[in-house]
Amino acid sequence: MAQSTSDSDNARGLARLIGTNLFRRLIADGIRSQAGTYGIAIAAMVVVALTSAATAWVMEGIVDAMTDTGNRARVWGVAGLVAVIFTIKGVASYVQAVAMKRAGNRIVARQQLRLYLKMLRQGVAFFDGTESSNLLMRVTNSAQAAREMINLFVTTGVKDVLTLIGLVAVMVYQQPLLSFVALIIGPIAMLILRRLLGKVRAMARAETTSLAEIIRIIQETSGGIRVIKVFGLEDRMIDEMRRAVAQVERRANSIARLEAIPSPLMEMLSGFAIAAVVLISSVDLGGEPTSAGQLMSFVTALLMAYEPAKRLSRIRIQAENLMTRVQLMFDILDQPDTMLEAPDAVELQPGPGEVRLDHVRFGYRDGRPVIPDLTLTFEPGKTTALVGPSGSGKSTVFNLVMRLYDPDAGAVLIDGQDLRRVTFASLRRRISFVGQDTFLFSTTIMENIRCARPEATDDEVIAAARAAHAHDFIMALPDGYQTQVGERGNFLSGGQRQRISIARTILRDAEILLLDEATSALDASSEAAIRDTLQEITQGRTTIVIAHRLSTILQADRIVVLNDGQIVEYGTAAELLERGGLFRQLYDQQFGGMILPDSGAGDDL
The missing domain is CATH 1.20.1560.10 (ABC transporter type 1, transmembrane domain)
Incomplete structure (x- = not known):
């Protein structure tokens, strides 16, 4: 045969x-x-x-x-x-x-x-x-x-x-x-x-890459459908998908021909x-006859x-x-685990909540240091605002404090304890975060708030929602707290998502708060309603605020102005305005010198 x-x-x-x-x-x-x-x-x-x-x-x-x-x-x-x-x-x-x-x-x-x-x-x-x-x-x-x-x-x-x-x-x-x-x-x-064999190997790699391209286009279409509609990009996206599908088809047919x-x-x-x-x-041929x-x-x-x-x-x-x-x-x-607890990691011990960056140097993938050498202390129980132009290192400081990244040199400490030497669980319990881009899981409103403290009762979740001025709009929904929010919370408005995020932070009841324009997605009336709540929850807590709208941090205990990962000035709003440095330049760009620190805008965070 x-x-x-x-x-x-x-x-x-x-x-x-x-x-x-x-x-x-x-x-x-x-x-x-x-x-x-x-x-x-x-x-x-x-x-x-x-x-x-x-x-x-x-x-x-x-x-x-x-x-x-x-x-x-x-x-x-x-x-x-x-x-x-x-x-x-x-x-x-x-x-x-x-x-x-x-x-x-x-x-x-x-x-x-x-x-x-x-x-x-x-x-x-x-x-x-x-x-x-x-x-x-x-x-x-x-x-x-x-x-x-x-x-x-x-x-x-x-x-x-x-x-x-x-x-x-x-x-x-x-x-x-x-x-x-x-x-x-x-x-x-x-x-x-x-x-x-060699041809099949090369084509298989190319086919996998093409399939990933189709998935990418679908994800971009789903996530960016509003931009696509508003800017009339349908034809462009269709052309991209048509090319990707055609490429997959060609490569699949080539492999099919070889495999056949x-x-x-x-x-x-x-x-x-x-x-x-x-x-x-x-x-x-002679020999024994065959039956x-x-x-x-x-x-x-x-x-x-x-x-x-x-x-x-x-x-x-x-x-x-x-x-x-x-x-x-x-x-x-085979990727090395890049964010692991130290083998001898210990619980982060309770303390007043002092956060300190001690001679920290850090850079992303390109190797250029975003922060060349930064020493900065956030005093316990005080509100410190980080101000500076884009790329100055504000978000990087947040990432380091939350230990989403480790510094290349120096140390980040909470109450004198190096974050690399403590357990993730004990660190996360001490920190809560509200960002501009609110992420919600594809589950109910109740579970999206409760994820901040899984053992919380329904009453505690509802109390947090009330404090975040989210209860009324939640109860107006057909299923109330059991309403499914959809992928990334797309069934809710931006302001509704942010109020749920703030409720999550209130429920967490952490000692250290990181607020990245926590009210950026709220309208004027909603922002005014939640202003007092934020003022209350920051009392006695170490609060670090990233401010893009300077009106929200005029009453902060201290404002630190960053540029190229370095501190260029710090002080109260009044001191910095009087000094006439970078903060004053940023302030004038936004307000043209029309708003003063004692105007009342500084009640915000």
């Missing part, structure tokens, strides 16, 4: 693939974790392979029994044997299918969870530098590729190989010479298939092999070997495609 010699070459190619570190890791992560289930599947495959060979072997008895109708006992015996063989094969096939599905589904679930946990152990820099469409592609597509690769290895590499061994054994036993003729054409196929080659190739070569077998079997049963058994084994041989001929091309996607999964899993 033509396929079998080619299959031996494919088996060697598969062996080389199995020898790679990537494949060994996949087996360690997959098969070992489901060893029992795969053990059952492989045992069932052995039974299927043996019964397949037995089916071909028993054909000799069937034909001979049918030609010897006078021996009824033999006919009944052969018929019973056939029934037993196919019953055993059917049961074993069912067990194999269920076990493989169960193990494969468990592998996908396990790998997706591992990828998600790995992502959560990364710092914010990882997400800032990686497109969400890329992450989504790897968590879904690559995890499924891991299952498909393991199933390919187990099903084709184990069951089909065992089945072929059994069938070839029957062929050789029945007709050694004809078996040699059937096997000799195989190397031709291998020479052709070898040339396809092995089957017709093996079919054609098998046809030549079978034709040669027919011709040679018709020639009397009709023996010839039927040989031909049955030859034909039954066709399907597993065809699958084996495709295995390397399929494996190259799948392993390219599996590599993308391990690229994430």
Whole structure:
């Protein structure tokens, strides 16, 4: 049979693939974790392979029994044997299918969870530098590729190989010479298939990139639909999607053409092999005469070997495609954990809430220091406002205090304790944050507020919402606190989302508050209503405010003016206005000198 010699070459190619570190890791992560289930599947495959060979072997008895109708006992015996063989094969096939599905589904679930946990152990820099469409592609597509690769290895590499061994054994036993003729054409196929592997590998990588591009466009359309509509960008987005879809289609068709080659190739070569077998079997070469049963058994084994041989001929091309996607999964899993607790991390001890940046140096990915050397103390129980032009380092200070990033040099301390030496949980309990861009989870309003303190009762959540002046609009909704807010809170207005965020902060009841224009999305009446609430919750707490609208921080205990990551001046609003420095310039740009510190605007935060 033509396929079998080619299959031996494919088996060697598969062996080389199995020898790679990537494949060994996949087996360690997959098969070992489901060893029992795969053990059952492989045992069932052995039974299927043996019964397949037995089916071909028993054909000799069937034909001979049918030609010897006078021996009824033999006919009944052969018929019973056939029934037993196919019953055993059917049961074993069912067990194999269920076990493989169960193990494969468990592998996908396990790998997706591992990828998600790995992502959560990364710092914010990882997400800032990686497109969400890329992450989504790897968590879904690559995890499924891991299952498909393991199933390919187990099903084709184990069951089909065992089945072929059994069938070839029957062929050789029945007709050694004809078996040699059937096997000799195989190397031709291998020479052709070898040339396809490199092309498949490159195309698989390109196809994965194109799929990620489609996901990116869909995400941008969903998140930016208002901008798209307002600026009339529909045609542009359609063109982008059309190009991306066309590119995926072209690459998928190219891979399909390459993957389709092995089957017709093996079919054609098998046809030549079978034709040669027919011709040679018709020639009397001497030796023992061949019975009709023996010839039927040989031909049955030859034909039954066709399907597993065809699958084996495709295995390397399929494996190259799948392993390219599996590599993308391990690229994430191999990322070093960048934000971990120290092995000896301790609880952040209670204290007055002093926050200090001690000779901190920090830069993002480009290596340029955003903060070259900053020493700054936020006094406990006081409100400190950070002011400065865009890129001056205000948000970076927030990120460092929340330990979303670690400094490159120096230390960030709370009550004298280095944040790198304390547990995340104890640090998070001491800090609460309200930003300009309010993020809400796709769940109910109740759960979005409660996430700040999961053990809080419904009454405590409602009290926090009342304090944030959110209760009335919540109760006006059809489902009240059980209203689903939609993805990122899109079912609510910007002001409603921000009031829920403020309610979350009130419920948290943390000692250190970080407010990044906490009322930026509120209208004038809502802002006035919540002003007193913010004034109340900041009393006695260490409060750090990023101010873009200077009117909101005129009554802060201290204003620190940053520029290029350095302190250029600090003091009260009156002192800074009188000094005539950068703060005065920013102030005049906004108000033209018309508003004074004692105008009453400074009651805001």
